[in-house]
Amino acid sequence: MSLVIDAKNIDFAYRVLTNHQSSLKTLFKDSLHRKVRIENYQALKNVSFEVTKGETVAIIGKNGAGKSTLLKLLAQVVPPTKGGLEINGTVAPMIELGAGFNPELTGRENIIFYSALLGRNVKKVKQRVEVIADWAGVSDHLDYQLRTFSSGMIARLAFATATDEVPDLLLIDEVLSVGDGEFAQKSKTRMQEIIKSGTTVVLVSHDLLTVAALADRVIWLKKGEVVMVGKPSEVITAYQTSEI
Amino acid sequence: MKAKKVSLYSLTGFSKNNLQLLRLLIQQELTLRYKRSVIGIGWTLLNPMLTSFVLWIVFSFLFAGKLQTGQQFAPYLMAGILLNTFFNQGLLQAANSIAANGGILTKVAVPPKIFAFAAALAAFINFLIGLIPLTLVVYISGQSLSIFLPIVLLVGFFLALFVAGVGLALSVIFIRFDDAKNIINVLLLILLYLTPVFYPISILNEQMQQIVTLNPLTSFLDVFRWSFSNNATVTGADFAYLSLTGIIFFALGSYIFKKYWPRTVSML
Numbered sequence: 001m002s003l004v005i006d007a008k009n010i011d012f013a014y015r016v017l018t019n020h021q022s023s024l025k026t027l028f029k030d031s032l033h034r035k036v037r038i039e040n041y042q043a044l045k046n047v048s049f050e051v052t053k054g055e056t057v058a059i060i061g062k063n064g065a066g067k068s069t070l071l072k073l074l075a076q077v078v079p080p081t082k083g084g085l086e087i088n089g090t091v092a093p094m095i096e097l098g099a100g101f102n103p104e105l106t107g108r109e110n111i112i113f114y115s116a117l118l119g120r121n122v123k124k125v126k127q128r129v130e131v132i133a134d135w136a137g138v139s140d141h142l143d144y145q146l147r148t149f150s151s152g153m154i155a156r157l158a159f160a161t162a163t164d165e166v167p168d169l170l171l172i173d174e175v176l177s178v179g180d181g182e183f184a185q186k187s188k189t190r191m192q193e194i195i196k197s198g199t200t201v202v203l204v205s206h207d208l209l210t211v212a213a214l215a216d217r218v219i220w221l222k223k224g225e226v227v228m229v230g231k232p233s234e235v236i237t238a239y240q241t242s243e244i
Numbered sequence: 245m246k247a248k249k250v251s252l253y254s255l256t257g258f259s260k261n262n263l264q265l266l267r268l269l270i271q272q273e274l275t276l277r278y279k280r281s282v283i284g285i286g287w288t289l290l291n292p293m294l295t296s297f298v299l300w301i302v303f304s305f306l307f308a309g310k311l312q313t314g315q316q317f318a319p320y321l322m323a324g325i326l327l328n329t330f331f332n333q334g335l336l337q338a339a340n341s342i343a344a345n346g347g348i349l350t351k352v353a354v355p356p357k358i359f360a361f362a363a364a365l366a367a368f369i370n371f372l373i374g375l376i377p378l379t380l381v382v383y384i385s386g387q388s389l390s391i392f393l394p395i396v397l398l399v400g401f402f403l404a405l406f407v408a409g410v411g412l413a414l415s416v417i418f419i420r421f422d423d424a425k426n427i428i429n430v431l432l433l434i435l436l437y438l439t440p441v442f443y444p445i446s447i448l449n450e451q452m453q454q455i456v457t458l459n460p461l462t463s464f465l466d467v468f469r470w471s472f473s474n475n476a477t478v479t480g481a482d483f484a485y486l487s488l489t490g491i492i493f494f495a496l497g498s499y500i501f502k503k504y505w506p507r508t509v510s511m512l
Contacts (some may be wrong), residue, residue: 016509025422076353079506099351104276116265117352
């Protein structure tokens with residue numbers, strides 16, 4: 001079995017300023033007084049796990065347990081402070097969809113730009129623009145600036161663009177559906193199709209029912225540490241018991 | 245063990261698709277600024293002309309007679325403004341670009357340097373567009389273009405390296421310290437006065453001349469003026485100085501960025 005994610009003893013610390021200002025003036029002042037102003041906030045401690053190709057792994061835990069931080073590390077946006085993290089293949093993060101959308105650009109330009117940000121081939125995307133817009137239901141607005149779109153249209157366009165190509169590794173932060181009514185159902189169906197298509201998926205969710213339905217394996221995080229890894233039913237039961 | 249392939253990616257950290265992204269970013273940088281104005285990108289042509297005209301009215305009384313024979317003040321001044329705008333705007337935009345795109349960088353794995361490179365290259369292209377009105381001014385003041393014109397591209401290339409390098413180093417400082425921007429603005433103003441943008445170097449006393457000659461921008465500017473319309477005198481040292489400045493600052497800036505970026509990204 002080939003590994004898509006190989007995480008060994010990962011630590012991650014955020015740097016937090018003890019006073020809220022950050023300026024050269026205060027740095028100068030504090031260096032005279034020999035004050036330490038930067039504290040490390042340990043978000044992940046000694047996290048190790050492996051994900052093999054085709055698996056769907058869910059991360060559960062309370063707010064502040066380090067779930068989203070772990071997803072950021074997997075998205076290779078920030079490097080781990082300590083430890084080794086190896087990821088093989090293309091990664092598509094579904095974390096806050098539409099990061100990179102520019103209101104001054106048209107719908108078409110935004111599809112192309114957002115895809116380029118995700119590391120896709122612009123030439124291929126140009127041929128897919130109509131299909132993407134059609135799926136999102138914004139075809140007749142394609143050449144208007146994004147600031148004229150409603151927020152629902154923007155969300156639909158972002159979802160359609162992000163899911164247009166199936167990556168080797170898909171990272172999902174609660175985004176299992178967008179929009180309302182019909183589109184919510186449509187996007188949910190597409191998401192489930194992608195997850196079941198054999199792509200490797202790591203998802204973060206508070207919705208334990210969804211986790212139980214979709215995941216092959218569950219990782220339970222508490223205060224930055226792995227408490228338990230195993231079958232969804234077992235881990236979810238243990239998690240729920242400890243909550244009470 | 246697989247042997248490591250030498251590819252574009254291993255050399256620059258950019259994949260082929262990243263280069264397409266770079267192109268899109270430059271396009272945006274060039275067009276978005278004027279998106280809401282009627283004449284659009286025409287401002288890129290008009291802006292240096294208007295600025296030069298205002299400064300020409302002010303300074304031609306003072307300095308026009310101080311240039312060497314054969315040199316003309318109007319193209320001298322405008323060349324200075326074009327190059328200075330390239331440096332100033334490119335630098336500030338490159339330095340700001342990474343903080344400005346923090347929202348993207350904390351969600352999608354994009355090589356962050358790409359935003360600084362796009363800013364530096366966009367400033368380079370704006371500079372090239374500005375050469376069109378400069379050509380007009382050159383002919384209006386009775387000069388003609390030099391046969392060494394292609395050297396302008398080289399000057400621009402090394403200045404883009406210089407801008408990208410310093411911009412990268414500044415970008416981590418800008419994220420870390422809120423007040424760094426104000427300090428840099430003052431330093432840039434000092435640097436402007438230490439560059440012979442609107443005065444001929446000959447009006448300075450010997451000590452000041454030495455200081456101004458030490459400023460690498462002086463070499464960039466002299467070589468540019470000389471290769472465009474033979475409006476300055478240059479030596480081989482100027483060529484060496486400007487190319488070394490470009491290469492060294494680019495390497496240094498990239499190194500500083502690489503070293504401090506992992507610690508800075510979690511502050512975005």
